[in-house]
Amino acid sequence: MNLQSRLDDSASPGFSASAGPIEQVRYGCALGALASVIAIEGAIPITHCGPGCAQKQFHALSGVSGYQGGEFHVPSTNIGNKEVIFGGADRLDELIGSTLKVMEAELYVVQSGCVPGLVGDDVGNVVQGWQRRDVPIVFAETLGYRGTNFTGHETVVRAILDQYVATQPGPAPETRKGLVNVWSLLPYQNPFWRGDLAEIRRILEGIGLTVNILFGPASEGLAEWRAIPSAELNIVLSPWLGLSIARRLQEVYGQPVLHEPAIPIGARATAAFLRKVGEAVGADPERVERFIGREERSYYHYLRDFAHFYAGCTSQYRLPSEINIVSESAYALALAKFFVGDLGLNPGVIVLTENPPESERAAIAQAFRDLAPGVDGAPAFEPDGFRARKLITRKARVGEYPILFGSTWEAAAAGAIGAPLVEISYPATDEVVLARSYVGYRGALQLLERTYTTVVRQSTEENPETAFS
Structure with missing residues (x-):
């Protein structure tokens, strides 16, 4: 395929990238799911x-995704030519013992x-030998050429559910009223996953629920994983990630699934989400409304x-009227609904980067x-940074002031269209992220702060006289 045909093919929404080299890839390989394991306490x-x-995968996901850091102590066989010729099973067995x-x-x-x-x-055979000795150990085939860290994450989660959670001793689990499992953002891939999961937990606990958030510092670690079969509901907060896991749990334990593709940002979406969850689990409606009322007042x-x-600074600063997004689908959808639905921006180019299953x-x-x-978005499925940039810069804009939410790699595209850039996706090298959140009630306020600080800063850099006018 020649260069011009590449550009022509990528110009239409819904384009699915063909096989071949990808410029500025936005994800790791399936082995990168080791970051998901690191995100589980214990x-x-x-x-x-x-x-x-292993080192390259973790540092790529942690280091250039908001400099998140994290505990990185990962034993590895580091197999070489000898193991390629004679096999590495014995080396793995030795490493597990050590x-x-x-x-x-x-x-x-x-x-x-x-x-x-x-x-x-x-x-599998090597690991099963240790399982027969009652070692708490599972195995997952996260072959790099079989998928991304998104699909690797689901492979690892299924391995833990099937080989660890399902094999816990004792009587069959009983359903615990008000206990829910949450499947949402991919750890480390999303720079804000820690703060976001903490906010999701907070708002669900606010309506009286007990929450297995499963990953990150807001989780109680493997105690929550062992409690998964006792939940009365699986909540999937993502367009697709975690949905197959929840469906699997529905088959095994009979747990219903509540799928909300858009992670809620802001009062309107968060209140609607909490009411829907409350209805699904039979929560006290008065408690739900009291919590929503307190949060909305603030x-x-x-x-x-x-x-x-x-409303008052439109003449002083060039406030954006069009939102453009280059991100994984979970954040792209959440941001689009908030800025279009709540703030009235027009949807521009929306590029989804994680290459989801067809x-x-x-x-x-x-x-x-x-x-x-009456306002629809038309996302393009495009993991290739070159194509994403062309989609953004080739869009015709008449009377629009664009803003671009994306990664560090979108700086050139933002400059080409004169848009402020807010880094919200991988890789993010101009952001240091600890506990920041952009979802729920509190996260929406932080998102507005970060967005319009960027807008004001760019406006004053372009026109310094506006700074004190």
Whole structure:
């Protein structure tokens, strides 16, 4: 395919990238799901892969995604030519034994990479030998060439559910009233996952629920994982990630699934979400409304003050009227609904970067319809940075002031269209992120702060005289 045909093909919404090289890739390989294991308190990944693979995956996801940091102590076989020729099963068996001696954990997750997959190492057989000795250990085939860290994440989660959660001793689990499992953002891939999961937990607890948030510092670790079968509801807050896991739990434990493709941002979306959850689990409606009322009083107090700036500074600053997004689908949908539905911006170019399974794309695209009454978005599925940039810069704009939400790589595109850039997706190298959140009630206020600080800063840099006018 020549260059011009690449550009022509990428110009239409809903374009699905063809196989081949990808410029400025926005995800890791399936082995990168080791970051999901690291995000579980009490779990340690053990990687069976080539030299440096584990280190590169974690530091790529943690380091250039808001400099999140994190505990990185990952045993690896670091297999080389010898294991390619003779197999690496014995080396893996030796590594597991050594790890058990020096690293204490509640759960060990063995992940295999490309090389053992190519040479045919029977990783499952090695791990099963340790399972028969009552070692809390599971295995997951996260071969790098089979998928991304998104699909690898689901592979690892299913391995933990099938080989660890489902094998817990004792009587069959009983459903606990008000206990819910939440499946949402991909740890480390999204720069704000820690703060976002904490806010999601906070608002669900606010209406009286007990929450298995499962990942990050807001979670109680593997105790929550062991409690998964007792939940009365699985909540999927994502266009597609986690949906297959929730459906699997529905098959095994009979747990119903509440799928909300858009993570709620702002009072309107969050209140609607909480009411829907409350109805699904039979929560006390008065308690639900009391919590929503308290949160909305605080939220709208701040929003009232923000409205003074938003309505009164249009002549001083060039406030954006069109939102453009380059991000994974979960954040792209949440941002689009908030800025279009609540703030009245027009939808521009929306590029979804995580290369989701073909089977999920129609449903994802449908979720972008009706961002506001009579206003639809038309997302393009495009993991290639070159194509994404062309989609943004080639859009005709008449009388629009654009803003761009994306990654560090969108700086050139933002400059080309004169748009402020707010980094919200991987890679993010101009943001240092600790506990910041952009979802729910409190997160929406932080999102508005960050967005319009960027807008004001760019306006004053372009026209310094506006700074004190």
